[in-house]
Amino acid sequence: xxxxxxxxxxxxxxxxxxxxxxxxxxxxxxxxRGIGKGAGRSALALLCVLLCAGTVLADVKVGxxxxxxxxxAVLGQRQINAAELAAKRWNERGGIGGRPITLVVEDSSDKTxxxxxxxxxxxxxxxxxxxxxIYSFQLLAMFPEVEKERIxxxxxxxxxxxxxxxxxWYFRTYPHDGITKRACTLFVVEELxxxxxxxxxxxxxxxxxxxxxxxxxLKEKGIVPVAVTWHEKSDKDLTGQLQQIKRGxxxxxxxxxxxxDTAILLKQQRDLGIDVPHMASSAASMPSxxxxxxxxMEGVYVEAAALPNFDPDPRVQAWxxxxxxxxxxxxxxxxxxxxxxAEFLFRAIEEVGPDRTRIRQWLESNGHDGLAGRYVFDHExxxxxxxxxxxxxxxxxxxxxxxxxxxxxxxx
Amino acid sequence: MSGLSIGCVYALxxxxxxxxxxxxxxxxxxHGELVMFxxxxxxxxxxGMGAPLWAAFLLSLAAMALAGxxxxxxxxxxxxxRPAATVIIASIGMSILLRNSxxxxxxxxxxxxxxxxxxxxxxxxxxxxxxHQLLIFVVTAAVFIGQSLFFSRTAIGRRLQATAxxxxxxxxxxxxxxxxxxxxxxxxxxxxxxxxxxxxxxxFLEPEVSLVIIVKAFIAIVIGGxxxxxxxxxxxxxxxxxxxxxxxxxTSQYKDVLSFLIxxxxxxxxxxxxFGEKIEEKV
Numbered sequence: 001x002x003x004x005x006x007x008x009x010x011x012x013x014x015x016x017x018x019x020x021x022x023x024x025x026x027x028x029x030x031x032x033r034g035i036g037k038g039a040g041r042s043a044l045a046l047l048c049v050l051l052c053a054g055t056v057l058a059d060v061k062v063g064x065x066x067x068x069x070x071x072x073a074v075l076g077q078r079q080i081n082a083a084e085l086a087a088k089r090w091n092e093r094g095g096i097g098g099r100p101i102t103l104v105v106e107d108s109s110d111k112t113x114x115x116x117x118x119x120x121x122x123x124x125x126x127x128x129x130x131x132x133x134i135y136s137f138q139l140l141a142m143f144p145e146v147e148k149e150r151i152x153x154x155x156x157x158x159x160x161x162x163x164x165x166x167x168x169w170y171f172r173t174y175p176h177d178g179i180t181k182r183a184c185t186l187f188v189v190e191e192l193x194x195x196x197x198x199x200x201x202x203x204x205x206x207x208x209x210x211x212x213x214x215x216x217x218l219k220e221k222g223i224v225p226v227a228v229t230w231h232e233k234s235d236k237d238l239t240g241q242l243q244q245i246k247r248g249x250x251x252x253x254x255x256x257x258x259x260x261d262t263a264i265l266l267k268q269q270r271d272l273g274i275d276v277p278h279m280a281s282s283a284a285s286m287p288s289x290x291x292x293x294x295x296x297m298e299g300v301y302v303e304a305a306a307l308p309n310f311d312p313d314p315r316v317q318a319w320x321x322x323x324x325x326x327x328x329x330x331x332x333x334x335x336x337x338x339x340x341x342a343e344f345l346f347r348a349i350e351e352v353g354p355d356r357t358r359i360r361q362w363l364e365s366n367g368h369d370g371l372a373g374r375y376v377f378d379h380e381x382x383x384x385x386x387x388x389x390x391x392x393x394x395x396x397x398x399x400x401x402x403x404x405x406x407x408x409x410x411x412x
Numbered sequence: 413m414s415g416l417s418i419g420c421v422y423a424l425x426x427x428x429x430x431x432x433x434x435x436x437x438x439x440x441x442x443h444g445e446l447v448m449f450x451x452x453x454x455x456x457x458x459x460g461m462g463a464p465l466w467a468a469f470l471l472s473l474a475a476m477a478l479a480g481x482x483x484x485x486x487x488x489x490x491x492x493x494r495p496a497a498t499v500i501i502a503s504i505g506m507s508i509l510l511r512n513s514x515x516x517x518x519x520x521x522x523x524x525x526x527x528x529x530x531x532x533x534x535x536x537x538x539x540x541x542x543x544h545q546l547l548i549f550v551v552t553a554a555v556f557i558g559q560s561l562f563f564s565r566t567a568i569g570r571r572l573q574a575t576a577x578x579x580x581x582x583x584x585x586x587x588x589x590x591x592x593x594x595x596x597x598x599x600x601x602x603x604x605x606x607x608x609x610x611x612x613x614x615x616f617l618e619p620e621v622s623l624v625i626i627v628k629a630f631i632a633i634v635i636g637g638x639x640x641x642x643x644x645x646x647x648x649x650x651x652x653x654x655x656x657x658x659x660x661x662x663t664s665q666y667k668d669v670l671s672f673l674i675x676x677x678x679x680x681x682x683x684x685x686x687f688g689e690k691i692e693e694k695v
Contacts, residue, residue, distance in 0.1 A: 067520075070620060073521075074520055074521045229659075229664040230665035230667075231664060231667075234620065234623075236614075237414070237418050239414035239418070240414075240656040240657070240659020240660040240667065241659050241660070243656065243659075244659065244660045247660075260522050260616065263522065263616060264615070271540070271542040273535070291523070292524045292616055294524070294531070295531070329521075
């Protein structure tokens, strides 16, 4: 049975009379059929145009994971702000190749489980790279997934071990503890001439890493700490630890802690009358810590990667002003370096496109001159080798740093 | 001294919790958030509105009294005839709501509330004591003496006690049980505000501090004997001193582990806590 005969039978049953070959006919049906074909082709063409345009104009998605809630949010939110500022500046200049940058922001809170959940959410949005959280215990939990997804992740964590684990997709844009802890320990021994240090460390990966390096550097100088104490990041009272330190009769206290517990250490050291110099970790450079500690910041030594609120560089001053205007809070060194990190990443995407492997390769082969300093990744993917030691003094109710020594181990 | 002052704070923070438990038999896991809110309201009044600290304190007390009343109507009253688990879940829900509200209102940065006596230190006989810790001792003593007099010597205090002991019997005696329960929640919230004002200069205020408060207060109540006010004081002091002594003389790295082991040992020796009472019910 031919197609034509089938058509005739169908038409016959429907009561339609048709003549001629199926699909071609002069008169009204033929015109309608022609109009239909033309409309169909036009729609198809329009769809193709729209798809192509959509592809061309699709935004560049970059994941940003940081603590917005929980005990560690004081650092995380400032970093997220910095990334948003970087994206805003790029988008004002036309984005990347005419495509706007869209940040996919997720909250990693203060636990490993929430960090991994945040990573999953970000990956589901098909981002091409991730600006990761600062906390090493969260990063360590995220590493297996990052490696499996083969996605570049950059963050400003200082814990040494992170870049010693062979993860080729992780890039560190902050001077690691091997640099900062060596700098502050050498400063204590060589500049302050102290021989009886006590250590107060938080029991996270950050604290343990810093502790190891401080003890190692002291050992190189033939010095043994008179007391080593530990505390949880959520501890609110460190009296017991400070009593133990006091009994050791130290001539200096070196701390490696997060912002809230650093503030408690500084305050309670004073409350207990432990009148020795305090060499604090970078958390003590944060304006939020100065607000808490108040006059207790007088004489405190601090190691930091940068001091944006006091940097004489006009570019840093302009950036700080813009940050304060946008977010109504002062930035800290972590925010500044996270901003530099975002800029570095956006440059990489601009050069090679949103291709994860090519981004990684570009980062490995190129450097970046940021606001805080120059970033060049070594074979372990450590990108920042600069640190400063400052001493804070109270001036008109404000903690103001006096730069004491600058260290720069950056590869040229 | 530090351990004792911390213990006093635990006891003070737990007192409001205990009041509600004694009155209605409900465990209020949002009590830590009420302590935190009491401190934050004081901070908002003193730093945000520029009010003197004493005015901020009074404002906080008033606001928390109102909050306690609202809390009783929203989180307890609708659930009062439901199983205990429902009431507990409701209080956990309120805890999450209040904590996130604090985060939304004041952000994640820790903030400091000034002390009434400043940051000064008192040095005596080779001991250095912050003035604020002395204030904690004085206020805690005043609160517990005051509550003892209130409940035993005043008519309303006796009515509250009657309600706590047996609501039905109290109702039959003409006590307006509903109002007494609401008053209990109000008192609990006011005590939380006082605890918040004492704690904030010491620990700094942040939304997550509420979790630490409720855990410590709960432990103090358990080891002191659930339902016992003298037990709460003893439990709080014991917990505070134990934590400091363990961290200071034994180990700071495993401070919490050892502290909890000691607590478990105490509970094995005193299963109902130091001052717990054996209650028999006739079946």
